[in-house]
Amino acid sequence: MRTPTPWRVSTANQKNMICFACLKSEYREVTLTRTEAGTEFNVEAMKCPACGDVIFTHDQSLKLDKKRKLILLKESLKKYYS
Numbered sequence: 238m239r240t241p242t243p244w245r246v247s248t249a250n251q252k253n254m255i256c257f258a259c260l261k262s263e264y265r266e267v268t269l270t271r272t273e274a275g276t277e278f279n280v281e282a283m284k285c286p287a288c289g290d291v292i293f294t295h296d297q298s299l300k301l302d303k304k305r306k307l308i309l310l311k312e313s314l315k316k317y318y319s
Contacts, residue, residue: 256285264292278304 253263264283269291271278281297284290293301 254283256288256290258290259285259288261285262287264290280304 256262256264262285264285267282267284269280269282271280280301283292283294283297
C-alpha cells in the first residue's frame with residue numbers, strides 16, 4: 238500500500254501542505270514580526286490556521302539563516318576574533 242503524500246495541488250498550481258499536527262487544515266504563508274532592542278525582524282513562515290503550528294519551508298529557512306548570519310557577523314564575530 239502506498240503512503241499518501243502530504244502535498245496537495247491547489248487550483249493556482251501551488252503546492253499546499255496539510256498540517257501534520259492537526260490534519261485539519263493546510264499551512265498558509267504568513268509574515269512573523271519580532272522586535273529586539275528596537276530593531277524589527279520580519280520572517281516568512283508557514284502557519285496552520287486551525288491549530289497555529291508554525292513551520293518553515295526549505296527556502297524560508299535559507300532566507301532566515303542568511304538574515305541571522307548577517308546579524309552575527311556585524312557584532313558577535315568582532316568580540317570573539319579580536
